[in-house]
Amino acid sequence: MINQDQLIYKEQAMKYSKFSPFVLAAVLLFTSACKTFEVQNVNYSQQVESVLTPTQSGEVTDSRYGISFNILPFQYQEMEDSSSVIVDEVRLIRNQSGYYFITANGFSNVYVMEPIESGLKLKEKITVSESGLIRPAFNLRAPFVQLVDTETSDIYTLNEKGIKKEENKS
Amino acid sequence: MRSSINYLTIVLISVFSIGIANAQQSDYQIKKQFEDRHAELLTEIEMAESVSATDSLITAVDDFRAEYSDKSEMLDYALYPESFDSKIANLKSEARSAEHKLLIIENQAERLASLTDEVTKFKSELATLSGKSDSLRNEIASSQQSEKKLSNLVTNYRKSVEERDEFIFDMVDSLFVTYNQLAPGAVEELSKTEGAGTIQSGDNPLVIINSILTENIETLKASSKTFTTEDYLRIYALQTKVNDVWENIGDNLVEIYGGNDKSSWKKQIETDLEDWKASASLSMWNSLDEYLEGRNVELGAFDNNSSFFTALDDFVSSESKKSDDEIISSSTYEDFKTFSEFWSSKVMDEWNNYLVEADVLTASQIATIDGKIDTWGEASKPFPTSILIFFGIAIVAIIGLIIALIVK
Numbered sequence: 001m002i003n004q005d006q007l008i009y010k011e012q013a014m015k016y017s018k019f020s021p022f023v024l025a026a027v028l029l030f031t032s033a034c035k036t037f038e039v040q041n042v043n044y045s046q047q048v049e050s051v052l053t054p055t056q057s058g059e060v061t062d063s064r065y066g067i068s069f070n071i072l073p074f075q076y077q078e079m080e081d082s083s084s085v086i087v088d089e090v091r092l093i094r095n096q097s098g099y100y101f102i103t104a105n106g107f108s109n110v111y112v113m114e115p116i117e118s119g120l121k122l123k124e125k126i127t128v129s130e131s132g133l134i135r136p137a138f139n140l141r142a143p144f145v146q147l148v149d150t151e152t153s154d155i156y157t158l159n160e161k162g163i164k165k166e167e168n169k170s
Numbered sequence: 171m172r173s174s175i176n177y178l179t180i181v182l183i184s185v186f187s188i189g190i191a192n193a194q195q196s197d198y199q200i201k202k203q204f205e206d207r208h209a210e211l212l213t214e215i216e217m218a219e220s221v222s223a224t225d226s227l228i229t230a231v232d233d234f235r236a237e238y239s240d241k242s243e244m245l246d247y248a249l250y251p252e253s254f255d256s257k258i259a260n261l262k263s264e265a266r267s268a269e270h271k272l273l274i275i276e277n278q279a280e281r282l283a284s285l286t287d288e289v290t291k292f293k294s295e296l297a298t299l300s301g302k303s304d305s306l307r308n309e310i311a312s313s314q315q316s317e318k319k320l321s322n323l324v325t326n327y328r329k330s331v332e333e334r335d336e337f338i339f340d341m342v343d344s345l346f347v348t349y350n351q352l353a354p355g356a357v358e359e360l361s362k363t364e365g366a367g368t369i370q371s372g373d374n375p376l377v378i379i380n381s382i383l384t385e386n387i388e389t390l391k392a393s394s395k396t397f398t399t400e401d402y403l404r405i406y407a408l409q410t411k412v413n414d415v416w417e418n419i420g421d422n423l424v425e426i427y428g429g430n431d432k433s434s435w436k437k438q439i440e441t442d443l444e445d446w447k448a449s450a451s452l453s454m455w456n457s458l459d460e461y462l463e464g465r466n467v468e469l470g471a472f473d474n475n476s477s478f479f480t481a482l483d484d485f486v487s488s489e490s491k492k493s494d495d496e497i498i499s500s501s502t503y504e505d506f507k508t509f510s511e512f513w514s515s516k517v518m519d520e521w522n523n524y525l526v527e528a529d530v531l532t533a534s535q536i537a538t539i540d541g542k543i544d545t546w547g548e549a550s551k552p553f554p555t556s557i558l559i560f561f562g563i564a565i566v567a568i569i570g571l572i573i574a575l576i577v578k
Contacts, residue, residue: 047197047244047247047248048197048198048201048244048247048248049196049197049198051198064250091198137196137197137198137199138196138198139196139197140197148194148195148196150194150195150196150199153194155194
């Protein structure tokens with residue numbers, strides 16, 4: 001025995017079932033359109049590296065390119081010490097793809113960082129010198145980033161995946 | 171031989187190393203070096219002390235530009251919001267501006283030096299002339315000599331003061347020419363110029379001007395009996411000139427030469443100028459009044475340009491009207507002749523320059539009175555005697571003719 005409420009429900013269900021494929025298609029179309037909207041061939045590159053001096057708390061700020069972060073986690077990675085700021089200058093450059101290349105005096109590695117929401121995520125840790133860089137500097141040599149140790153004249157051609165070429169001039 | 175090869179090797183390695191070192195610069199380093207050199211050049215430009223130094227710096231800027239021109243694209247980016255070209259243009263503009271400023275200063279310094287020499291000459295010349303005048307004045311005051319000899323002394327004294335006054339006219343002109351055409355900012359620069367503030371007191375134009383004022387006030391006080399109206403007119407004209415020049419260049423002179431006593435210099439000179447003006451004006455108007463009274467020219471009261479012109483104008487107009495009213499009599503003709511002689515020999519000739527220069531009468535006022543004097547002359551001119559004789563003969567002939575006709 002079907003009561004009155006059940007009948008009403010059944011009628012409504014039949015009525016909506018006619019529309020539901022259309023609604024579903026519209027929603028899918030809308031969401032897929034939102035997801036696929038993107039702009040290709042964006043060049044994020046920074047032509048000249050930024051040389052940043054950390055504050056006492058380790059904060060470095062690049063006001064021209066609008067980025068600010070703390071160097072202590074990098075310092076800890078390198079020296080296992082984040083009790084105080086030892087790094088005096090941080091070198092930073094961004095390549096065409098938008099990855100940040102970060103290093104400093106005494107670092108053995110270049111940190112390739114990917115920007116994420118409110119953070120930087122390690123994409124690649126490129127070891128360039130066991131003994132540590134003495135006076136590193138970045139140049140943009142698109143599509144690569146060139147790392148020069150101006151003290152030793154060692155040159156490393158880098159991308160976000162690692163070292164593409166190494167020239168040891170010393 | 172071996173040592174030569176070693177030496178060559180070292181040189182080659184060094185050259186190679188330098189080449190590598192140059193090649194391994196970072197863009198940031200290049201930017202930094204560019205900025206450092208820019209700042210260095212800017213400082214050198216600011217500190218440049220001569221036009222030749224700025225000329226060399228302009229060449230250095232050109233070299234600097236050439237050195238970095240192949241990096242200009244990178245520098246445009248690195249120097250944003252400035253650019254490579256704007257940085258170079260800034261240097262060039264600063265260098266040109268410094269050169270212009272130094273050119274003015276060098277010219278002004280030359281002018282200042284030449285003026286200081288001139289002032290030194292003025293000083294000694296003025297001292298000689300003043301000394302001569304003072305000794306003549308003292309001689310007159312204490313003279314027990316005959317009237318003729320005393321008169322000669324007075325004449326010499328007047329000549330000496332005139333000579334001195336003419337010298338001051340020229341000197342004041344020279345000061346005016348030098349200090350009235352100073353370029354904007356030059357006064358400030360000159361006041362900082364070495365030597366300007368520390369100029370020897372005797373060569374300081376302010377000291378010279380002050381001594382001129384003091385001596386002239388003293389001369390007027392001491393020479394009431396010896397000067398003629400012409401002397402007083404000249405002194406009044408001189409005073410007017412000094413006053414005008416001071417109004418134009420006084421502030422510049424005080425700024426350059428006043429040192430730490432700028433306000434007291436200004437106050438002292440302006441007070442002396444006022445005293446001299448009052449004294450010269452009173453003496454001149456009184457002397458003019460006495461002179462005219464002495465020639466029976468009775469003008470109304472006057473003590474300035476406007477009242478003097480009114481008095482002259484009223485006098486000539488009323489005398490002219492008086493002559494107009496006379497039909498045959500020519501009693502005013504003598505008055506006209508007296509006044510006309512005074513007018514042509516003094517006002518239009520001997521005193522003319524001083525009258526106009528001191529604004530005792532303007533050129534247009536003189537022209538107005540001159541026209542009225544001509545009218546007065548026409549009106550007062552007596553009938554020629556020959557006409558009167560012919561007129562008498564004609565009347566007698568007419569009367570004779572009438573009588574003859576009656577008798578017939």
